[in-house]
Amino acid sequence: MKVLIKNGRVIDPLNEVDGKMDVLINNGKIADMDKELEAGENVRVIDAKGKIVCPGFIDMHVHLRDPGYLYKEEIASGTRAAAAGGFTTVCCMPNTKPVVDNAAVAAYVRQIAARTGIINVLPIGAITREQKGEQLTEMADLIAAGCIAVSDDGKPVEKAEIMRNALEYAKMFDLPVLSHCEDLSLSRDGQMHEGYYSTIYGLKGIPAAAEEIMAERDIILARLTGGHVHICHISSQGTVDLIRKAKAEGIRVTCEVTPHHLTMTDEALGTYDANTKVNPPLRSAEHIQALLAGIKDGTIDCIATDHAPHELESKDCEFNLASFGISGLETAVPLIMSLLDKEFDMYRMVQLFTAGPARVLGLNKGSIGIGDIADITILDPDKIKTVDPDNFYSKGRNTPFGGRQLKGWPWMTIVNGKIVAEDGRIIEE
Amino acid sequence: MALAQRKDLLGLRDMSREEIEMILQTAVPMKDIIKRDIKKVPTLRGKALVTVFYEPSTRTRTSFEIAGKYLSADTVNLAVSTSSVQKGESLRDTIKTIEVMGFDVIVMRHAMSGTPHYVARNTDMRVINAGDGANEHPTQALLDLYTIKEKKGTLEGLAVTIVGDILHSRVARSNIYGLSKFGCDIRVVGPSTLMAPEIEKLGVKCYYDLEKAVAGADVVNILRIQKERQHSGLFPTLDEYANLYMIKKDKLKKAKEDVLILHPGPMNRGVEISSEIADGTQALINEQVTNGVAVRMALLFLMMGGTRDESTN
Numbered sequence: 001m002k003v004l005i006k007n008g009r010v011i012d013p014l015n016e017v018d019g020k021m022d023v024l025i026n027n028g029k030i031a032d033m034d035k036e037l038e039a040g041e042n043v044r045v046i047d048a049k050g051k052i053v054c055p056g057f058i059d060m061h062v063h064l065r066d067p068g069y070l071y072k073e074e075i076a077s078g079t080r081a082a083a084a085g086g087f088t089t090v091c092c093m094p095n096t097k098p099v100v101d102n103a104a105v106a107a108y109v110r111q112i113a114a115r116t117g118i119i120n121v122l123p124i125g126a127i128t129r130e131q132k133g134e135q136l137t138e139m140a141d142l143i144a145a146g147c148i149a150v151s152d153d154g155k156p157v158e159k160a161e162i163m164r165n166a167l168e169y170a171k172m173f174d175l176p177v178l179s180h181c182e183d184l185s186l187s188r189d190g191q192m193h194e195g196y197y198s199t200i201y202g203l204k205g206i207p208a209a210a211e212e213i214m215a216e217r218d219i220i221l222a223r224l225t226g227g228h229v230h231i232c233h234i235s236s237q238g239t240v241d242l243i244r245k246a247k248a249e250g251i252r253v254t255c256e257v258t259p260h261h262l263t264m265t266d267e268a269l270g271t272y273d274a275n276t277k278v279n280p281p282l283r284s285a286e287h288i289q290a291l292l293a294g295i296k297d298g299t300i301d302c303i304a305t306d307h308a309p310h311e312l313e314s315k316d317c318e319f320n321l322a323s324f325g326i327s328g329l330e331t332a333v334p335l336i337m338s339l340l341d342k343e344f345d346m347y348r349m350v351q352l353f354t355a356g357p358a359r360v361l362g363l364n365k366g367s368i369g370i371g372d373i374a375d376i377t378i379l380d381p382d383k384i385k386t387v388d389p390d391n392f393y394s395k396g397r398n399t400p401f402g403g404r405q406l407k408g409w410p411w412m413t414i415v416n417g418k419i420v421a422e423d424g425r426i427i428e429e
Numbered sequence: 430m431a432l433a434q435r436k437d438l439l440g441l442r443d444m445s446r447e448e449i450e451m452i453l454q455t456a457v458p459m460k461d462i463i464k465r466d467i468k469k470v471p472t473l474r475g476k477a478l479v480t481v482f483y484e485p486s487t488r489t490r491t492s493f494e495i496a497g498k499y500l501s502a503d504t505v506n507l508a509v510s511t512s513s514v515q516k517g518e519s520l521r522d523t524i525k526t527i528e529v530m531g532f533d534v535i536v537m538r539h540a541m542s543g544t545p546h547y548v549a550r551n552t553d554m555r556v557i558n559a560g561d562g563a564n565e566h567p568t569q570a571l572l573d574l575y576t577i578k579e580k581k582g583t584l585e586g587l588a589v590t591i592v593g594d595i596l597h598s599r600v601a602r603s604n605i606y607g608l609s610k611f612g613c614d615i616r617v618v619g620p621s622t623l624m625a626p627e628i629e630k631l632g633v634k635c636y637y638d639l640e641k642a643v644a645g646a647d648v649v650n651i652l653r654i655q656k657e658r659q660h661s662g663l664f665p666t667l668d669e670y671a672n673l674y675m676i677k678k679d680k681l682k683k684a685k686e687d688v689l690i691l692h693p694g695p696m697n698r699g700v701e702i703s704s705e706i707a708d709g710t711q712a713l714i715n716e717q718v719t720n721g722v723a724v725r726m727a728l729l730f731l732m733m734g735g736t737r738d739e740s741t742n
Contacts, residue, residue, distance in 0.1 A: 201564060317520060
């Protein structure tokens with residue numbers, strides 16, 4: 001079926017496009033783009049007046065929990081959450097049970113995604129066997145099975161020697177190594193950002209230095225090896241500064257930031273609501289300012305949710321016993337849109353969700369051009385809605401943003417030319 | 430907010446000066462009851478109180494229990510080590526079980542900060558925080574304030590030095606919140622590794638030198654040093670700690686002559702406090718315990734026996 005998206009403002013930073021344009025989709029591909037396209041016969045016309053038509057949004061950091069933790073999330077529910085949240089592609093982390101540390105598990109993930117998923121799912125393989133930080137995975141085999149990066153996310157690779165070898169080895173395949181930076185000796189038993197509010201709330205702090213020390217180590221190893229290190233979910237001013245400096249030096253380092261680290265401070269933990277518990281922790285306002293500066297000057301390459309869904313029992317308990325993580329897919333876009341104008345413009349935002357992650361991972365995605373696969377996200381910048389976790393498609397309702405009213409929401413998600421979500425609801429076949 | 434309108438007592442941080450004064454005033458007649466031959470008034474007859482302590486405690490738990498009994502409430506102690514917690518029951522289920530037995534108030538201690546807050550959100554019972562992690566221990570601070578006020582006649586403008594492990598101390602935090610509402614000159618002193626980050630933003634002065642910190646002090650409140658902190662590398666040895674921070678006579682030379690010595694107990698003699706001080710005339714450690722019962726009686730009375738029920742009946 002043909003679909004014609006009319007009257008929208010097309011923003012495609014990869015092709016440096018920003019303007020009113022019609023987009024014709026045929027057979028899952030972009031068939032034509034022009035100022036004014038005629039509908040013709042058998043064409044479904046979508047009036048996108050006042051809407052922003054973008055390349056499909058990519059979230060390079062989600063936890064879909066399959067295999068092993070289906071009570072937290074499934075690929076079916078996680079991809080629906082993603083689609084409702086405006087994403088057409090997600091990259092899923094390998095910290096499942098078993099770990100995605102070999103081709104068979106990667107193949108399993110792709111198979112389940114093909115069968116039950118409704119958007120593109122690209123698996124990330126582990127850096128080391130069972131994420132133990134000791135023996136490298138068979139990266140060539142993982143790539144052959146569809147992995148687009150490696151990461152031991154959730155755990156740092158503690159030994160510098162192993163990280164060095166990983167960067168050196170992954171370089172052969174031009175494979176990015178996604179690093180969860182955390183010095184465990186500094187963060188041990190920590191519950192929140194170390195600072196004024198950890199003093200007030202009496203919760204053990206996690207100093208920003210726990211992230212910065214490992215980020216600095218990984219940058220030094222990237223310089224040494226020439227490998228590409230991507231620093232996951234950066235949360236501190238120091239990390240932004242280190243990456244800015246490293247980029248200026250020409251080191252192959254990229255990074256992502258989550259919506260929650262940009263929009264909520266550590267003050268929020270005063271309720272002891274475990275939905276505010278996340279790793280790295282929500283930090284202070286100064287850190288948020290530094291992250292925003294990093295977005296503005298290009299130090300930060302992309303936004304990723306670190307979508308970490310949990311079952312109720314993991315969060316409905318004593319704060320110290322609660323799991324870390326925020327269910328982020330269904331709030332990411334509106335949270336970032338709530339920062340528009342004040343902090344950065346729509347063009348930059350779209351870049352962070354499209355060209356940014358596509359470049360980091362070397363994906364042939366993130367643009368709208370004639371002949372491209374029709375993965376499209378359409379935004380409604382005027383829509384005002386209140387976050388309601390009870391209406392999430394994700395099994396994880398663990399969000400600290402419930403009840404927050406936000407302006408600017410995804411309006412339509414198109415994957416492979418097919419409309420999969422409209423106005424926050426999934427269109428099932 | 431009047432105490433009777435308050436469902437829970439979770440900490441002093443968000444409590445008003447008026448509420449604190451009301452508790453301290455009410456504790457005065459309560460202390461008289463303790464001294465009577467027949468130590469029982471019918472005020473809380475028909476009310477039920479349960480103490481649930483997830484951390485060892487003798488004085489706080491016993492104090493709440495006897496305070497309830499003096500006021501004729503039925504009091505029960507849930508022995509956590511023999512309860513179904515050991516069978517893996519979730520806290521939420523434990524609390525629900527207690528609630529449906531009809532208890533009016535749960536007095537709770539927990540090693541993890543914020544647990545009473547979590548419980549308070551999930552139960553209709555009133556929740557009194559008897560110490561949560563490194564967050565607050567409001568009734569300890571209230572009894573400290575009572576003890577100081579009883580001796581000094583006022584709290585206004587006193588210089589109070591809190592000594593020891595500030596980082597992990599709920600007693601320190603609750604005292605800081607309480608004392609700061611009375612315009613006290615609050616100083617905290619201890620090794621830099623046991624100092625809480627940005628503590629000065631709470632309006633206290635931070636010292637590493639004990640003698641400087643106690644200069645001119647009206648009150649020295651000594652915190653218990655937990656020996657396991659040494660094993661986690663926060664200070665080298667108990668000996669060095671004692672050398673630097675143990676309260677003994679010659680360290681108090683610059684303090685006011687009538688300086689009061691407080692300690693929440695249990696004491697580590699020879700570590701944070703010397704025996705000459707612990708057993709000396711200025712130490713109020715036993716009086717603190719008596720006052721603790723009075724203050725908790727006052728609190729229970731104000732929260733449960735006061736106007737709320739009468740006005741809604």
